[in-house]
Amino acid sequence: MSDGFRVALTFDAEHPDRPWCPPGNAERVLDTLRDHAVRATMFVQGRWAEAYPETARRIADEGHLVGHHSHYHARMPLLLESGFPQDIVDGAAAIEAATGRDPRPWFRCPFGAGSDDPRVRAQLEALGYRHVHWHVELEDWEPWRTGDAIAADAIAGAGAHGDGVVVLLHTWPGGTGDAVATMIAGLRDAGARFVTVEELETLP
Ligand SMILES: [Zn+2]
Numbered sequence: 001m002s003d004g005f006r007v008a009l010t011f012d013a014e015h016p017d018r019p020w021c022p023p024g025n026a027e028r029v030l031d032t033l034r035d036h037a038v039r040a041t042m043f044v045q046g047r048w049a050e051a052y053p054e055t056a057r058r059i060a061d062e063g064h065l066v067g068h069h070s071h072y073h074a075r076m077p078l079l080l081e082s083g084f085p086q087d088i089v090d091g092a093a094a095i096e097a098a099t100g101r102d103p104r105p106w107f108r109c110p111f112g113a114g115s116d117d118p119r120v121r122a123q124l125e126a127l128g129y130r131h132v133h134w135h136v137e138l139e140d141w142e143p144w145r146t147g148d149a150i151a152a153d154a155i156a157g158a159g160a161h162g163d164g165v166v167v168l169l170h171t172w173p174g175g176t177g178d179a180v181a182t183m184i185a186g187l188r189d190a191g192a193r194f195v196t197v198e199e200l201e202t203l204p
Pocket of ligand 1: 012014069073109110111
């Protein structure tokens, strides 16, 4: 199509899942997005926003869409009774304090856990949120995944899905920091146009 196929790059901005990650990686990802004029969607963990308020603030200031990725990064189906809304409310307060943005209605469950659980979906909805899943994941959390491999798989996966594809990434893996510029260039060569999840009529 003339105006290209739409790609939503989505990043979970959170404390690393691994014992070591390159310092400054989230800032490097944000630098690359800014340098290439790409708006992304960032699902921000509340406790990460508390720890890195200046980086979290950049997400909003540089035009990315701010979503919610829980406060403690627990598996949402394990949170019972008042624990569930408390995590959401605490996370939203931390995200809003750091970014100045209310993350509603965008929410991504940690690990995607609970995305198909009716109880989780109903509780999210009652609090004004909807879960945003993804079409393409790149295992960018694995330490052995190189930037070149992540970029190549993102370009192939997004192309295979086509218009409206949602790609899952994380702000902390070094491989992702290495991949973003190549990924953007390759996707643009393939005809991609970058959007936030807000601009897509149907979401996974
Ligand atoms: Zn996460």
